[in-house]
Amino acid sequence: MKTLPLHPSLLKTLRALLESRAPELLESLSVRIAAREEHSRPATTRIYVAGPMSGLPGLNYRTFNEEAARLRAQGLHVENPAENPAPSCGSWEGYMVLALGQLATCGRIHLLPGWSRSAGALIERDTAFALGLDMTHAA
Secondary structure, eight states: OOOOOOHHHHHHHHHHHHSSHHHHHHHHHHHHHHHHHHSSSOOOTTEEOOOOTTTGGGGGGGHHHHHHHHHTTTTOOEEOGOOOOTOOOOOOOHHHHHHHHHHHOOOOEOOOGGGGGGGHHHHHHHHHHHHTTEEEEEO
16 A cells, blocks of 8 residues: 655644644554554445534534444444544544544545535545545535
8 A cells, every 4th residue: 555645734734733732642643553554454344434523513413423323334333533532631633633543543534525624624534545545425
């Protein structure tokens, strides 16, 4: 599998994110990415759901949870960031570090409607691209 370089703007955003107020989450993400590099690519049956949350009613959890349930009904393992506990720092950056750690364990990213208007989902999509993950879009 060819690993693609990170786009400079993504790299800058990730660096700022990872240098944020959540060093314990950074360590967790680093461990997960290292583990991913040691093993072959996860089966595409392990899917990360990405989409917009910030500024939407209920953080758009209903959409995330409905899509996760639909995918699970197909026998897929779903990593759903809407199911994550709050990070100890409680910040957006902390949530993103958790999310990127989950994403690094998957073989596919599944994009919900509106993902392209979400800063977090754009970071997740660009990271998935850099990791060489498959991409699908929700209907």
